[in-house]
Amino acid sequence: MRIIAVANQKGGCGKTTTAINLSSCLALKGKKVLLVDFDPQSHATMGLNIECDPKKNIYHVLAPTQSDAVGLDDVIVPVKENFDIAPSDTLLCAMEQELALVDGREKRLLEAIECLEKSYDFIIIDCPPSIGHLSFNALRASSEAIIPIDMSLFSLRGIAKLTDMMVMIENASGHVITPRALVTMFDARTRYSQEVLERVREKFEDKVFNTVIRYNIRLRETVDHGLPVGDYDKHAIGQKDYEALSEEVMGGLQKDTAVEIKASSGAEEVLRTTREYFDTMKPVPMSDIDLESETEDVESFPYPAQSNYSAMINTIACGTLANQSDESEEPDN
Numbered sequence: 001m002r003i004i005a006v007a008n009q010k011g012g013c014g015k016t017t018t019a020i021n022l023s024s025c026l027a028l029k030g031k032k033v034l035l036v037d038f039d040p041q042s043h044a045t046m047g048l049n050i051e052c053d054p055k056k057n058i059y060h061v062l063a064p065t066q067s068d069a070v071g072l073d074d075v076i077v078p079v080k081e082n083f084d085i086a087p088s089d090t091l092l093c094a095m096e097q098e099l100a101l102v103d104g105r106e107k108r109l110l111e112a113i114e115c116l117e118k119s120y121d122f123i124i125i126d127c128p129p130s131i132g133h134l135s136f137n138a139l140r141a142s143s144e145a146i147i148p149i150d151m152s153l154f155s156l157r158g159i160a161k162l163t164d165m166m167v168m169i170e171n172a173s174g175h176v177i178t179p180r181a182l183v184t185m186f187d188a189r190t191r192y193s194q195e196v197l198e199r200v201r202e203k204f205e206d207k208v209f210n211t212v213i214r215y216n217i218r219l220r221e222t223v224d225h226g227l228p229v230g231d232y233d234k235h236a237i238g239q240k241d242y243e244a245l246s247e248e249v250m251g252g253l254q255k256d257t258a259v260e261i262k263a264s265s266g267a268e269e270v271l272r273t274t275r276e277y278f279d280t281m282k283p284v285p286m287s288d289i290d291l292e293s294e295t296e297d298v299e300s301f302p303y304p305a306q307s308n309y310s311a312m313i314n315t316i317a318c319g320t321l322a323n324q325s326d327e328s329e330e331p332d333n
Contacts, residue, residue, distance in 0.1 A: 003113065003123045005142040005177075011024040011129035013150040016043040016182035017219055018245075019126035019237065022146075024228030027083035027245035031121040034076065037088035038109070038138050039128040040095075048154045050077055052087040059091040059147055060138020062108045062137070064098055072112045080231075084118075084179055092134070099133045106133070106169075110141040139169055145179040146249075148213075149198045151186065166267035182245070184213040197255070207269065211245040213238070 037044040099105040216234035
């Protein structure tokens with residue numbers, strides 16, 4: 001059984017989308033998959049249109065204050081063939097405080113997984129966009145981590161903080177986690193995206209997936225329908241990309257070999273590489289904010305999808321100056 005955390009401290013970079021659709025694609029390939037919604041926002045639960053039992057969900061499995069023992073098997077809800085979910089709701093917010101003074105708090109999820117009676121090939125954990133007891137539990141239970149990055153500086157900084165935690169976990173417990181970055185929300189039509197992708201691949205090498213998740217409106221539409229993208233539109237670009245990712249994941253390291261990898265070739269290397277990336281990065285030219293020609297595989301999108309804050313700041317500054325200019329030209333009363 002392989003346990004994979006999908007994590008990044010930054011929100012909105014495609015963690016839940018990846019967790020749902022990777023799980024679905026693995027299930028379609030005949031693998032038995034459990035998706036653990038470990039985010040108090042419960043987006044994975046909502047994104048699959050699952051009704052969460054307020055008295056029996058992932059919170060009750062981990063809560064140290066529960067008088068009645070609730071196992072992971074007790075809260076699992078089937079999504080479709082080979083695909084189950086352990087749902088979550090906002091109760092999970094209380095977990096950070098409740099675990100603060102509990103002995104062995106970092107292994108609550110791991111222990112729950114070890115007690116599972118049902119057998120799975122993959123357990124995918126959708127992590128919260130924060131660094132705390134929940135993320136620590138998810139990483140402590142996992143042998144691998146997929147880190148979605150949306151080409152923004154904030155997302156890359158999220159990698160640094162997350163891999164820093166992985167190194168801390170290994171130093172404290174000897175538990176090794178093998179991280180790989182996944183490029184998401186990629187717009188192939190802009191030179192900006194292409195150049196950033198080249199930099200990331202050059203720096204991270206085999207620590208970044210070959211698969212790139214392209215921007216695809218279907219991935220947003222599926223949330224409204226409570227379906228993985230392949231069940232909503234099997235011909236969608238998003239489905240093609242997540243199928244490719246599932247193939248790459250299935251061909252990746254097994255748990256028994258992953259635990260033998262030293263930190264120097266895992267989390268520590270990614271952490272060092274990320275810091276080097278920040279030290280050497282230069283501004284990407286802004287000459288290419290217009291859309292370029294599209295290929296057949298790229299879905300039409302009416303706005304340039306950029307991760308660029310300088311343009312936004314410039315717009316705000318120009319707007320402010322324009323307002324000041326208008327005010328200065330007003331005639332005196």
